[in-house]
Structure formats: C-alpha cells, structure tokens
Amino acid sequence: MNHSLLQVRRLTKHFPVDGGWLRPPRHVHAVDDISFSLKAGESFALVGESGCGKTTTARLLAKLEKPDAGSMLFDEQEVAELSGPALKQYNRDVQMIFQDPFESLNPRRTVRAILRQPLLNHDAAEKGEIDETVVGLLNQVGMEPGEIFMDRYPHQLSGGQRQRIGIARALTLKPRLVIADEPVSSLDISIRAQILNLLKALQAQHDLSYLFITHDLGVVRSVCDRVGVMYLGEIVELAAVESLFTTPLHPYTQALLSATPVADPVKARKRRRIILEGEVPSALDPPTGCRFHTRCPYSEKRCVEEKPALRELHPGHTVACHFAGDVGVDAAAD
Amino acid sequence: MNANAENRNGLLRVSDLRTYLDVPSGVIKAVDGVSLEVNRKEAVALVGESGSGKSMTALTIIRLQPVVARILSGEILLNDVDLLTLDTASMCDLRGTEIAMVFQDPMTYLNPVMRAGAQVAEVVLEHQEVSKGEARSQVLDAFERVGIPSPQRVYDSYPHQLSGGMRQRVLIAMAISCRPSLLIADEPTTALDVTIQAQIMDLLAHLREELQNALFLITHDIGLVAEHCDRIYIMYAGQIVEHADTFTLFAEPKHPYTEGLLRSTLSPDKRVEVFETIEGQVPNPTDMPSGCRFHPRCPHVKDVCREESPPSLDLGEGRMVACWLYE
Numbered sequence: 001m002n003h004s005l006l007q008v009r010r011l012t013k014h015f016p017v018d019g020g021w022l023r024p025p026r027h028v029h030a031v032d033d034i035s036f037s038l039k040a041g042e043s044f045a046l047v048g049e050s051g052c053g054k055t056t057t058a059r060l061l062a063k064l065e066k067p068d069a070g071s072m073l074f075d076e077q078e079v080a081e082l083s084g085p086a087l088k089q090y091n092r093d094v095q096m097i098f099q100d101p102f103e104s105l106n107p108r109r110t111v112r113a114i115l116r117q118p119l120l121n122h123d124a125a126e127k128g129e130i131d132e133t134v135v136g137l138l139n140q141v142g143m144e145p146g147e148i149f150m151d152r153y154p155h156q157l158s159g160g161q162r163q164r165i166g167i168a169r170a171l172t173l174k175p176r177l178v179i180a181d182e183p184v185s186s187l188d189i190s191i192r193a194q195i196l197n198l199l200k201a202l203q204a205q206h207d208l209s210y211l212f213i214t215h216d217l218g219v220v221r222s223v224c225d226r227v228g229v230m231y232l233g234e235i236v237e238l239a240a241v242e243s244l245f246t247t248p249l250h251p252y253t254q255a256l257l258s259a260t261p262v263a264d265p266v267k268a269r270k271r272r273r274i275i276l277e278g279e280v281p282s283a284l285d286p287p288t289g290c291r292f293h294t295r296c297p298y299s300e301k302r303c304v305e306e307k308p309a310l311r312e313l314h315p316g317h318t319v320a321c322h323f324a325g326d327v328g329v330d331a332a333a334d
Numbered sequence: 335m336n337a338n339a340e341n342r343n344g345l346l347r348v349s350d351l352r353t354y355l356d357v358p359s360g361v362i363k364a365v366d367g368v369s370l371e372v373n374r375k376e377a378v379a380l381v382g383e384s385g386s387g388k389s390m391t392a393l394t395i396i397r398l399q400p401v402v403a404r405i406l407s408g409e410i411l412l413n414d415v416d417l418l419t420l421d422t423a424s425m426c427d428l429r430g431t432e433i434a435m436v437f438q439d440p441m442t443y444l445n446p447v448m449r450a451g452a453q454v455a456e457v458v459l460e461h462q463e464v465s466k467g468e469a470r471s472q473v474l475d476a477f478e479r480v481g482i483p484s485p486q487r488v489y490d491s492y493p494h495q496l497s498g499g500m501r502q503r504v505l506i507a508m509a510i511s512c513r514p515s516l517l518i519a520d521e522p523t524t525a526l527d528v529t530i531q532a533q534i535m536d537l538l539a540h541l542r543e544e545l546q547n548a549l550f551l552i553t554h555d556i557g558l559v560a561e562h563c564d565r566i567y568i569m570y571a572g573q574i575v576e577h578a579d580t581f582t583l584f585a586e587p588k589h590p591y592t593e594g595l596l597r598s599t600l601s602p603d604k605r606v607e608v609f610e611t612i613e614g615q616v617p618n619p620t621d622m623p624s625g626c627r628f629h630p631r632c633p634h635v636k637d638v639c640r641e642e643s644p645p646s647l648d649l650g651e652g653r654m655v656a657c658w659l660y661e
Binding site (some may be wrong): 161257 | 381483497499500502527528529530531532533536553555556557558560561580581584593595596598599600601602603604605607608609610611612613615616622
C-alpha cells in the first residue's frame, strides 16, 4: 500500500549553450544527479532559489523536457519508455498547476472551453455530460455556482479565481500526481491561504499526491510531508518536514530558513540570522567539490576538492555536507 | 494631533491625502484620505495587498504619480514644507537630497543603454557642485557602502550584465548618493530570492545606522516588517485601517482585516493544518462597497458598517484603528 508512486533516480538535465567560433559549447547544469521518491498520498516539496533546477525537475516529470540521464519511475514504470496507451494514461495521471494563472490560461477561451478540452482529448466524459462535469469541477474548486463562471474569460476573473481554474483543469482527468509549480507565489496573502486550503482539501478528497515546487519555506512547513532542498541543480538535504525545520543540517538549509521572514516580531528579532555572502554561482560553471562552498560559512579545503555524498544522519534525514552533524554546524540551527 | 505637529523628530507628515485615477471604467480612488507620519531615523512600514493603494501613496509623496492621477486633497509635509505646493524644479531639488525612492523591479528603473555607474553619477552631478572625477569617486564610495564587491567593474557594467540583487544595490546606491533624510522603498526585495532579500534588508538596516535616514517601507510581506520596522500602517482599499507599533500590532491586532492578514500569513516557525482565511476578495477599485470598505469580507460586520464609513479612532499610545467595533 505504502509503495512509492514516483521514484526519481540520478536524474540529470544539462542544457547546451552555444559556444561560438572556436569556443566549445557549454552546458547549464540545470539538474544534476538528483534522486528522491514520493509515496502515494504524500506531499513532497522541492525547495530552492531561482536557478536551482526545481522547475526543470517538474518539467522533466511532466515530459516537457527529456532527461539526459537517470530514471523516473511512475508506478514502477519508466516514464521515458512509455508509449501508446500507457503514455496517454501517464498524461492523465500526472497533471500540472502553474505559477502564473494569467499566462497559463488561454485568454481567448472561456472557462467552459478551457475545462472541456482535456475531457475531449481523453474521451473522459460522455458528450452530453461534459458541461455537467465542468460545473461539478468549478463547484469543487470553490467557484459556486459553477454555471455563472462557465462563459467568462480569464481576464474577467481575479487572480485567485484564475488559479482555481488552473486547479480545476489539473483535476479534470482525475490525476494521481499533481505537480504544483509555485502555485501561490503570485497571489495576495489573503488569497494564498484560501488556495492552499483548497489544495489540502482536494488532496484528502481525491487521494492526490503533490509535488510542490516552491521557494517559500513558510508554505512548505504547513503543506508538505517531506522536503528536498535544492542548490545549483543538486539536492543537498532531504528530510521529513518537521525534522528539516527543527534540525536543519545543511548550512544552506540553515541560511535559507534564517532568511525566511517570520511573522512574529519577538521571534524574528531573537533568532540567530545567517546572512550568506555573495550570490548563487553560474550553473554554466558550477564550483568544484561542494557547490555551496563559495558561500558556506564553514567551508574548508576538503569542500573545494571533494564532493560530499548524501549521508543519512537521522532516520529519513539525509544531507550532502562533509561537516553536517558537527558541533559548529549544528549550533547555527537554533 | 497638535502634539505631533510640534514633534521635533517629525520628518514626514501626510494628512488626508486623496489621489484618484481617471480610467475608462470610472474613477479609482487609489488613495482616499490617507494620513501618516514618519519620524527621523525611524523605520515605518505601509502594508497592504495588491491594489490597496500603497504604491500610489508612495508615488504621490515623492510626486511621481502617473499622469492620470489627480490629487484631490491633502498635505505632504516634509520638514514642514508642503511638497504639493512646490513647483517641479524645487521638487527635483528635493528628490535625491531629502527624499529618495527604491523600486521593486530594479531593471525597469535603470536605463538599459547607460552604464550603471554613469547613471548614479548623473544624480550626484545634478545635486552637487562637483567635478566629474569627484562624482565618480563618490559613486564608487556609495557602491562600496552598499556592499558591491567590485565597484569598478560594476561602475562600467550595463544593467543587463548585473544580477537582480546587484541591480537593486545600484538603485540603493543611487538613492543614498546624496544622503536623503527619507528613503522610500517600494517592495525592494519582492523580485529577489530569499537569501538575497535577507542581504538587502540587512543592508537597508546598516545604512540607516550609518546615514541616520528614515526608512518608509512599502510591502505586502508582513513577515519582513516584523523584523525590520518600528511602526506599521495597514492599508486596505485606499485607506489606512490600522496603525500601531510593530510589537503591539502583532500581539493584539484590532482591525478584523489586520487580524485576518496576520492569521493567514504562513510562517516557517509553525505548522498549521487548516489556514484561517479572509473570505472573498479585494473589492473592485472603481466600485467600492458603501460604508466600511472591508464590510463584505468582515466576520464581525454590523448594520452601521454597511452604511457609514468608520471614523479613525485614536486608541492612545499612537494606536489608530478605523473600525466600528471600537466606537
């Protein structure tokens, strides 16, 4: 019962960048040898800053990009090898919700047309029942009564309502895995909470698994079960959500947590703050050894030379750092 | 109010400001009777969601509001000079030297075909009687002060060659180059990653210590404010609904909107199973609800809220709330 719905092993994607005359082509190391798994009914978050490869991972899973190496097993089947009916089934089982509900909805199509399309493409409803199904979906995502929204265009809806349409569209084909790429980061705070409640309720109702792609650790703690922290194309820490927040092991995770605003002036001013120096290096030419060593407050010679392997320091809590678990590195977690 | 007028620390005093925008579908009352104060050396926040009018308030204060805007009423006193009575030339003199602004998206506010250093030098040359060489060295100083690691290189770079964080630093350098007493920052970190956001907020705090300027921070992020500001104004649909010092506001919010905002803010310090939400959505700006503008979403709505707009109630100790619950 508790098997892995999705298993990602050593997934790698490099994008070539044109070199030029006499200059060899170079590669953006978008995703580099990452592994994680997701159980049925679970919410897994990939967290990181822009350029860390989290969106590329989502696009690989949605088959919008082809991986260079590694495997993605969905229900124990290799995603890259799917074809024919199995591929069609995969396309139904895995759906995506995008960040910007303005850009991911066709402005020239009505809500009805947007939500009908997947049903038609996959023969997922009887012709006579399509409208009824669409109204049902709208009601489910809190746009009640659904009938009054059917003939509206995206520009006639608010940002929150548009995101609800994006969610309804992802649900049309009764998926098992929903990949949500920053689903709330373009929304106002008061709307954000509404959408997250909706996503949680739908998960319980439909037994969905979520892959959350986000940069916002505030969302992660309340919405997800497990987390992978990405930095420059690699997963540097992988843990259950409470474990990650109470005992972050990787210096990058610690810095990320300390940089995330806490909505409580007393706590916010008491906590120890780690301000990282510099910026994320270019993914065209990632640093040797540990990719975080250029910004890490604990960096030593070994970090420059030797790439740290993922080690399981606590049950279910793995980290890629030579010194994680050492006294100095742990003290920063308070 | 009188006590405040004599407040020697007073720097900026805005009273009853109204900025309306004429748009094809009607009139947007973007700023509708806003009063606020910023004292010397203080960090004050104006918090609101998109469309609340917080940016328009800031733009009106520095008199860069769009052409479709009409200022119907109000006073903007900066050091007891009403900015609304100044002609364009005198306002230009004040911008940079007394009051400066940093914007959300640094790419939009930097000239893409001019080198970064030259753009900042232009500001220095405009406001000070200095030679080009001196302006250059002042800019390099400012670059160093805002933590740009290689000032020379950035001076000669075009904006597109710089990262988002670096561009924001250039913009901040420009804003502080003539040492204004008031720095307005409109969502200065919204376009940046969290670790860079932390760097920039840290920088703004450092600069405030060094240059003794006041900071007026416009943001939607109440978490950011918790850490960095002394006082908070909460804005909703063009009006200030609550004002208090940061600790009081977080400990006991009075206005139902503030309460809802605080409760629906996700924080990494605790796990929440079901989020409390503010139902509904921000009203259509050309068709504001009657009475209290928050009443359609308010859990404590009474009859009077639908009919009459609530007065700004002084709760003592500098606290203000605009809500019928406390009348």
